[in-house]
Amino acid sequence: MKTATAFFTFSYPDHHLDELHRLMPGRPAETQSQKYKNLMNNPHLVDWFFSHRLNEFLKVVFDDISDFEWRWHRYEWQSRSAIHAHGAVKFKNDPDMVKLTKEVYISRLAEKKIEKKDYESEEILINLLDDVKKGKESEQVIINYSFGITKKIYWNYSHNYR
Structure with missing residues (x-):
């Protein structure tokens, strides 16, 4: 399942x-x-x-x-x-919410590491920046998907059950 x-x-x-x-x-x-x-x-x-x-x-x-x-x-x-x-x-x-949520979480951890300068090389910084970018994109997918579902629920309720 x-x-x-x-x-x-x-x-x-x-x-x-x-x-x-x-x-x-x-x-x-x-x-x-x-x-x-x-x-x-x-x-x-x-x-x-x-x-x-x-x-x-x-x-x-x-x-x-x-x-x-x-x-x-x-x-x-x-x-x-x-x-x-x-x-x-x-x-x-489902756009794979579990995967997307993990990417957002990793992105936020990466942002904290960048903010604290908690990385040992330029290569690690580049990977952290990539994680941040991927997380921002994933977050937008989650927001758009959730908004779409909420909009459908509201439309269905307001047109069929009031």
């Missing part, structure tokens, strides 16, 4: 979502204490609602905007029983 293009975490403010609290049985909760009690007494509703919203989010953000090789997520529960999810996705058009 190839390395993911992006990682994500999805959580939600379960105490503050009116949509969720309208699903709770009985009279509507009027206080935070009542809302908390409803959440604790109805974990099946909380988890179902979270899962439903997560699947809608994933559809908007990933399924409708880009082809991907794979997508994965898992659920976790915090100590107070609050559900959240972590996940990863590998886009088919």
